[in-house]
Amino acid sequence: MIKINSLSLPLNHNENTIKKIAAKAIGQRAEDIKSIIILKKSLDARKKNDIHYVLTVAAEVKNENAVLKKYGNTEKYIPFSPLSVPKSGLKTRPVVTGFGPAGIFAALILAKAGARPIVLERGEDADSRKKKTDLFWKSGILDEECNVQFGEGGAGAFSDGKLNTGTHSPLIRTVLKELADCGAPPEILYQAKPHIGTDKLLVTVKNIREKIKSLGGEVLFGAKLCDFEAAQGKLSSCTYVKNGEKQTLETNNLVLASGHSARDIFRLLLNKGITVEQKAFSVGMRIEHLQTDLNRSMYGENVPLDLLPPADYRLAVHLEDGRGVYTFCMCPGGQVVASASEKETIVTNGMSYYSRSGENANSAILVGITPEDFADPSPLAGAELQKEIEKAAFFKAGGKYLAPCTTVGKLLGSVSAFETGKVKPTYLPGTVYVDPREYLPEYAVESVKRALPMFARKISCFGDVEAVLIGPETRSSSPVRITRGESLESVSLKGLYPCGEGAGYAGGIVSSAVDGIRCAIAILEKI
Ligand SMILES: Cc1cc2nc3c(=O)[nH]c(=O)nc-3n(C[C@H](O)[C@H](O)[C@H](O)COP(=O)(O)OP(=O)(O)OC[C@H]3O[C@@H](n4cnc5c(N)ncnc54)[C@H](O)[C@@H]3O)c2cc1C
Structure with missing residues (x-):
């Protein structure tokens, strides 16, 4: 079999379309391809008027060597070979x-x-x-x-x-x-x-x-x-x-x-x-948008949304003071979940079902923290900081496992009162308004505030004042x-x-x- 790279496929393709386009790319007829396997499939949504899939396939054709010589977009296909596991000679059970x-x-x-x-x-x-x-x-x-x-x-x-x-x-x-x-x-x-x-x-x-x-x-x-x-x-x-x-x-x-x-x-x-x-890690909050708003921001207005997966994203900026702010663990059509493992703490994270069919899209907006931010040089200082944030969030939000919540508008000062609008927080058992400065370090909140308008320049719904922010997200990596x-x-x-x-x-x-x-x-x- 040979590998054929960079095939451009319309959104509504099927197996026959793949065969036809693969055959054309190597100067063959579709019926000359005996079998075909998809090796890689990605969505190219960079240009809103030309959203399409890009595929790499392995195809079984006649005269493979001649095709490989003639077409630069092909190479020899090397099938996956299972990992060879050494036989155990251990004296005790691991x-x-x-x-x-x-x-x-x-x-x-x-x-x-x-x-x-x-x-x-x-x-x-x-x-x-x-x-x-x-x-x-x-x-x-x-x-x-x-x-x-x-x-x-x-x-x-x-x-x-x-x-x-x-x-x-x-x-x-x-x-x-x-x-x-x-x-x-x-x-x-x-x-x-x-x-x-x-x-x-x-x-x-x-x-x-x-x-x-x-x-x-x-x-x-x-x-x-x-x-x-x-x-x-x-x-x-x-x-x-x-x-x-x-x-x-x-x-x-x-x-x-x-x-x-x-x-x-x-x-x-x-x-x-x-x-x-000690090890660097990150803290922040989870942001929720309507998935339909995100789809429009990412794909544009004039696309057949039923042919496209719920949009996802990954954003990162470096602020002037050297801190990195980035989105993490984006969950299309998902929900924000209560992820605490210790009593009297609040921890957020995100999950989705296979269908990714929930109303909201969420991701964490995280700010990098280094050992220089820790209170002392002890190896567990980072874990202590995590716990401090998680406990403050619990008590400031009323001590009943409700999570602290705000809106982008309230955080950035563009609206005076906290009120949820079209985006309803998905976190259970529920949320309550708390200013994030009550539980996150000041530098983390300020970094998120500075990053949001920068993100909005890349994906417009990040400028939505009704997007909600739920926190704290503290367990994105080990401290x-x-x-x-x-x-x-x-x-x-x-x-x-x-x-x-x-x-x-x-x-x-x-x-x-x-x-x-x-x-x-x-x-x-x-x-
Ligand atoms: C809600 C949520 C969503 C996430 N979403 C994604 C995602 O979409 N994609 C992704 O790549 N990552 C995601 N992550 C991160 C991912 O889950 C972790 O990176 C990964 O699980 C780490 O694997 P691990 O095996 O090292 O540790 P863990 O998955 O943390 O497993 C450690 C296990 O050790 C057990 N354990 C702890 N102490 C003891 C003990 N003393 N004795 C016996 N057992 C013990 C724990 O019960 C646990 O089951 C998510 C995490 C969360 C919480």
Whole structure:
């Protein structure tokens, strides 16, 4: 097969159109193409009067070598080859802490190698977790062990399930392929901006769990890692609590994929003398627009909107004082979700279903924070700042898990009173007006205020005074790095593999999953 790049397709194309256009691009007839596979599909909406799709395909044609020689837009097609997993020679069963993307993929690779990993996950399985999360969103009753951050699927389970990543790794394809094999929509394999949606993600995660178990792995829910021991400079065991009882597992390899919200784990590591460093992160608020307004801003007025996906965006500016402000985790047709994992705190984030059919579009507007902004040099100063903001938001908004909310008009001073208009906040259990300066650092609020008009010059609905801002968004990345060496082990303890977003080595579902695979391979190849 040959790869044909940069095919321009109309919005309403089908398989025949693809064949016809691909054939024309290489001087053939459509019937000369025996089979065709879409390798990449992206929407080009840069010119509002010429919105079209751009495809890369693999096609089976006669005289491939002649076509390859003659047409510059072609190259040889190299099919995906599955990751080769080394066979396990481990003496003890490896333990994986956390069943988010990093832990899931570490466990899957270890299971495929025959290492029979044991997974400890403090939260519940996806079905029980969904019930607990729904209860929190409806009535503000929070389970600190099982919520939007903790439980099967990790932090991304109630998310838009965006699978694009700014990182480059040949392992990304392995992650997407596994997800598609386990129930994710097959188009994630070729979309330029793949997404699963929380509904399909929860099913996919359960299927991967069953696959791990069928390969000899074990997944323990409600099992919280609380300690680990070392002997002769190497990890020798770890202890977890389940149903109030402590259990100890003898192991020489612990993948620590406990995420950015396990603050108790950061404290445990410090107490055990493990090197943990400060790390930059970001804070801000989530903005909501009407999706129809965003579609018009991005696509224009005269386009067949039914043929287009709900519009998305990504914006970033650098302010004169050096601070970066950017949009993050944009959720088309989504909702803002209560994402706290500790009592008396407010944390926002965003999620969508596969259909992305909600009335509002949301994204976080984040301001970069560096260790220079922290109160002191302690490794946990960033986590303390996050918590301070989350607590202030809770109490300033009345202490009932309502989130602080304002409008763009009120924040920028173009209207005097707070009043929601056409954009209704989607956050549950509800919102109440609070000036963001009551809970966010002054420099963060000022940075958002300066960035909004700059964003509006790029996407007009950012100038909408009725857009709502809900906060605080504090958990976009880890406030620490658990330092590891070239072997991916902690620099302080052999056999301890800090992994994924919480360790400060990944950000987002796919890069965390890739890091999980890397740690699993590092364990298997150490022997
Ligand atoms: C609402 C929301 C929406 C998001 N949307 C997206 C998106 O669309 N796309 C994207 O790429 N990213 C998104 N993210 C970010 C993404 O979810 C994270 O980057 C990713 O989940 C990090 O993976 P991880 O495995 O490193 O950690 P996590 O997913 O945080 O998983 C850590 C796991 O460890 C468990 N754990 C913690 N402590 C212990 C302990 N002591 N013992 C046992 N288990 C423990 C936790 O319960 C948790 O399940 C979103 C996050 C949230 C909260």
